[in-house]
Amino acid sequence: MTTPTRFQILVCDGPSCGLCLDSEALLEHIHARVAASAQLEGRVHAINLTCFGRCDDGPNMLVRAVGEDEDPELEPDLDALVAVRGLYLGMDKARVDRVLDEHCETGQPIEDWVDVY
Ligand code: FES
Numbered sequence: 001m002t003t004p005t006r007f008q009i010l011v012c013d014g015p016s017c018g019l020c021l022d023s024e025a026l027l028e029h030i031h032a033r034v035a036a037s038a039q040l041e042g043r044v045h046a047i048n049l050t051c052f053g054r055c056d057d058g059p060n061m062l063v064r065a066v067g068e069d070e071d072p073e074l075e076p077d078l079d080a081l082v083a084v085r086g087l088y089l090g091m092d093k094a095r096v097d098r099v100l101d102e103h104c105e106t107g108q109p110i111e112d113w114v115d116v117y
Helices: 015-020 023-035 093-106
Strands: 007-012 044-049 061-065 085-088 114-116
Touching: 007 015, 007 023, 007 093, 015 023, 023 044, 023 093, 061 093, 085 093
Parallel strands: 007 044
Antiparallel strands: 007 061, 061 085, 085 114
């Protein structure tokens, strides 16, 4: 299997995850980790998405491969997320680190943690 070369990470920032659970801190952590890694920089792009509809499990994020013709800095059409196996629930910085080190390195979701959007 070919490892996807680029990933987009969507971190929800709706009222529940954003205001109550400080998902912005996770986004800043991802940006810092990516900027500090030659393996990740330029391949992994993290932006906000309003809500995955799983607020009770938050804060959440979704990892998806992006095509060469896609701008990973733009919020995708929600249809592009249907059936994507890359939704991670209940994230903290340690869990984010593992997703960056495993999913974003190998292209393979962490089976014990991942859910479908
Ligand atoms: S704001 Fe995170 S799932 Fe709704």
